[in-house]
Amino acid sequence: MRHAELTMGRGFALAFDDGDDFVAELTGFCTEMGIRQAIVPMFLGGFRQATLVGTNGTLEDPDAPVWDETVLHTVEAVGAATLAWSPENDTLAPHIHVAVGRKDLAAAGSVSHLLRAQVQFIQEMFLQEVLSPRMVRPLCGPHAVPTLGFAPRPETGAL
Numbered sequence: 001m002r003h004a005e006l007t008m009g010r011g012f013a014l015a016f017d018d019g020d021d022f023v024a025e026l027t028g029f030c031t032e033m034g035i036r037q038a039i040v041p042m043f044l045g046g047f048r049q050a051t052l053v054g055t056n057g058t059l060e061d062p063d064a065p066v067w068d069e070t071v072l073h074t075v076e077a078v079g080a081a082t083l084a085w086s087p088e089n090d091t092l093a094p095h096i097h098v099a100v101g102r103k104d105l106a107a108a109g110s111v112s113h114l115l116r117a118q119v120q121f122i123q124e125m126f127l128q129e130v131l132s133p134r135m136v137r138p139l140c141g142p143h144a145v146p147t148l149g150f151a152p153r154p155e156t157g158a159l
Contacts, residue, residue, distance in 0.1 A: 004150040006039075009129035016045065016123035023116055026125070027092050030083060036092065037135040038127050040081035045123030047075050050100055052112040065143050069115060075100035076107070077123075079114065084135035084148055093137040093146055 012033075016025055030038065055068040079098035086093035096114040101107035134151040141147070 002148075002150060004133045006130050007132045009131040011129070012127045014125040014127060016119045016125070018119055018121050019048075020119040020123070021116070022047070022119055022123060023094060023096070023114075026083075026094065030092055033129075035083070035127075035129050036085050037130045038083040039130060040079075040083070040096070040125060040127050042078070042080055043123060043125035044078045045076075046120040047072075047077050047100065047117040047123070048120035049073050049116075049118045050075055050077065050098065050114060051116040052098070052100075052110060052114060054110065054112050065145055070110075070112075072100060072102060072110060074103045074120065075110075076103065077101075077117075082135070082148060083127075084137040086137050086146065088139055095137065095146070095148070 010033075014026075014029065016022060030036070050072050051069050052072065053066055053068070054070040055066055056070070057068070059066065077098045077100045079096055081094055081096040083092055083094050085091075097112065098114045099109060099111045101109045136149050136151045137146045138149060139146055
C-alpha cells in the first residue's frame with residue numbers, strides 16, 4: 001500500500017447539462033482551471049449512454065484486467081473518481097467508477113470503470129483540487145494498468 005497526506009486546494013460544484021460529454025467536459029474544466037490532480041468524492045445524475053469496462057463473455061484470465069467495453073443506455077448513476085497526471089501521455093488521467101441502474105429494467109444495476117458517457121438531463125459533481133503531493137498515474141505491473149502513485153517534489157525529494 002502507498003499513502004500520502006493530502007493538501008487540498010479549491011473546491012468546486014459542477015452541474016453538467018443534458019447532452020454533455022461527461023469526461024470531455026470534466027477534463028476540459030480541469031484544463032481551464034489549471035487542475036492537474038483532484039478527488040471527486042461524489043457525482044450523481046443520469047446518463048443517456050454510458051460506456052463501462054465489462055464483458056458478457058467468459059474471462060480467460062480472472063486475474064487480468066478487462067479491457068472490453070459495454071454500453072448501457074438510459075441509466076441513473078452515482079460515482080466517484082480520482083484525477084491524476086499520466087506521465088506517459090502528459091495529460092490528465094481520470095479514474096472514474098460508477099454504479100448505474102437501468103431505467104428500463106427495474107433499475108437493474110452495473111458497477112464498473114466509466115470510459116465515456118453522455119449526460120441525460122443533469123449530472124451534479126463535487127470536485128476537490130489536490131495541491132500536494134503530486135499525484136501520478138503511471139502504467140504499472142505486468143498488465144500495464146494505470147495506477148495511482150505519489151511523486152516526490154523535485155526540490156526536496158519529499159512527498
